Amino acid sequence: MDAQSGRAAAIAVQAPPEQDAHLVIDEAHQRSKAFGVCSDDAPDFSSLAISQLKAVLEENRFLFQHAVPVMETLYGQIANTHSMVLLTSAQGMVLHSMGDNDFLEKANRVALVPGMDWSEKTKGTNAIGTALSAQQAVTVHGDQHFMSANQALTCSCAPILDPYGQIVGALDVTGDHRSYHQHTIALVRMSAQMIENHMFAGSFPKAVRVHFHSRPEFLGTLVEGIAAFTPEGRFLSANRSAQFQLGMSYGALQAHTFSSLFGLPISALFELFGGASLAPRQLCLHNGVSVWCRTETKPVGPWATPIVSPLSGDGAAPPARSSAPQKAQLSSLQYLDTGDAQLSAVIAKLRKVVDRDIPVMILGETGSGKDLLAQAIHNDSARARQPFVAVNCASIPDTLIEAELFGYEEGAFTGARKKGATGKILQAHGGTLFLDEIGDMPKHLQARLLRVLQERKVSPLGAAKEVEVDVTIISATHKNLKELIARGDFRDDLYYRLNGLVVRLPALRERSDFQAVVKKVLHCMRENCPEVTIAPQVMELLQAYHWPGNVRQLHNLLRTAAVMVEDDCVIRLEHLPDDFLDELRTPLRSPMVAPPVHAAEPPLMPSVGAPPVPDDMADDSQSLQDVTINAMAQMLRLHKGNVSAAAKALGVSRNTIYRKKNLLPPDLLD
Known part of the structure; x- marks a missing residue:
């Protein structure tokens, strides 16, 4: 193997070195003792007040928005294993969690809930606090926990870095110590990297982003390097993989330009790619390694590529459509119709109600593509060039969903942003509002939503006046809403307002x-x-x-x-x-x-x-x-x-x- 091939192979398989796992645990125990934590301490249940948690969530809004979709997918991979997924702040404060009901009850007994501090200073050695202190992914299993109360747990956690190389939070999977699996830490690492890449794309929407790897098949995967530059070639940021391939830290890269890193002016890059994401081209890095590259000058797509390419799938407004006639004429519903008779019948019904101001309710199991179908309905409607805004009622904490939906004015609650925030309903004005998992909407908000649907007006929190809004509503759920109505958990008047046309999306099997x-x-x-x-x-x-x-x-x-x-x-x-x-x-x-x-x-x-x-x-x-x-x-x-x-x-x-x-x-x- 020649030197060039050796360097390329190293890029494909190596990872930055980390401390030995046993050494990490030993040092964490020493810190725990120095903090004055006692191994026989009882769990501390003094969590943040709701107003304080709102403020912390607001401070971590950027992290939260990009992490929740990844958490949902990660939980889908570990569901029914007596486990849970948690997101924390950089200080170890639990921001959000989701998991198996039986294990959530167990987690409550050790105060593993939103609003609790799981730093080493309060809980001793544990995966969340130790990963943040050691600044690396770590598994803390059973009696490796410093506090005896936590030794029934097995936890794997990875810190999350922002596009500027700073730790902004952590992603953790915690489960029963008897269900320990050595591959969990790999899933957590990958998921944390997904979150980092999403935040990276969201931070530089107008930058020139170069995706590169020594092997072309790794482009578009988690291991690709992504570096962002200004149109003039000034370095903005690089993800972990890019830093590793370039052989420099974020701080060292700040002294560089596109030209010094890739050996040609950025104008040559524009000529090479014609300003678009065409087939990969080979470039040579400053260290002599040949890499395959593609470039983007627009925000990247969602982390999970949908089966229908025109759809965004992440609840954001779709990118502006191409003016090319063939693109404008593409039917997203038709694209989804792949030959199944049940699905074809659903699509035929939906075509009849598009642009008829009839609300649509999509029933189907989790993961069956309800979000893709909702986006397809929007794409085939007269509102296609207007916003498509998705709200997952199950993934937003009860304490935030009201502010997320209706928005708020400045000073509406402690921690509210200056100038307030526009709610999802107003963001969808002129377009489509997709209420996913509507069955999980808190009961006290169902009346407010019903009033919006009836009067077509929204009143943000703290506002003195109402704002008119024009939206088409699509809702979806995997739950039996009629059973929820019978139990008193869902309003029947809201149900009948939402179910203009009810369609069932068949399960894949x-x-x-x-x-x-x-x-x-x-x-x-x-x-x-x-x-x-x-x-x-x-x-x-x-x-x-x-x-x-x-x-x-x-x-x-x-x-x-x-x-x-x-x-x-x-x-x-x-x-x-x-x-x-x-x-x-x-x-x-x-x-x-x-x-x-x-x-x-x-x-x-x-x-x-x-x-x-x-x-x-x-x-x-x-x-x-x-x-x-x-x-x-x-x-x-x-x-x-x-x-x-x-x-x-x-x-x-x-x-x-x-x-x-x-x-x-x-x-x-x-």
């Missing part, structure tokens, strides 16, 4: 267009890289899986696998995450509950006739298919050939069973 969805997901991740394909045996396994996280889970899995592929760009078993492969080895251990088995009926899998799945799945995928076929056969016998009942028990679609028809015993299917 219920759709017949799985391969088309996979192709669109891969195509949107491809960007300028070679097109990635999937090996046939892997596609069969993906089609047989029940996808509890739906399209979002599929996207996350394929995004990871696409980074792992070899030169032939084919996703194989060895490229799939280990936890996903573990779940495939036991395909019926899913959340679905199978009917009881009577003594005279054959037992459920994987008993007699179901060969065990070996650990080396990458070398022997046929055995997994045998287990899958055997499971389908067992369940069909159990349900006397009723395909619908068998599919429901297995957690797959009827089409999945029909696709295996040729492999199943002929007496089981008509």
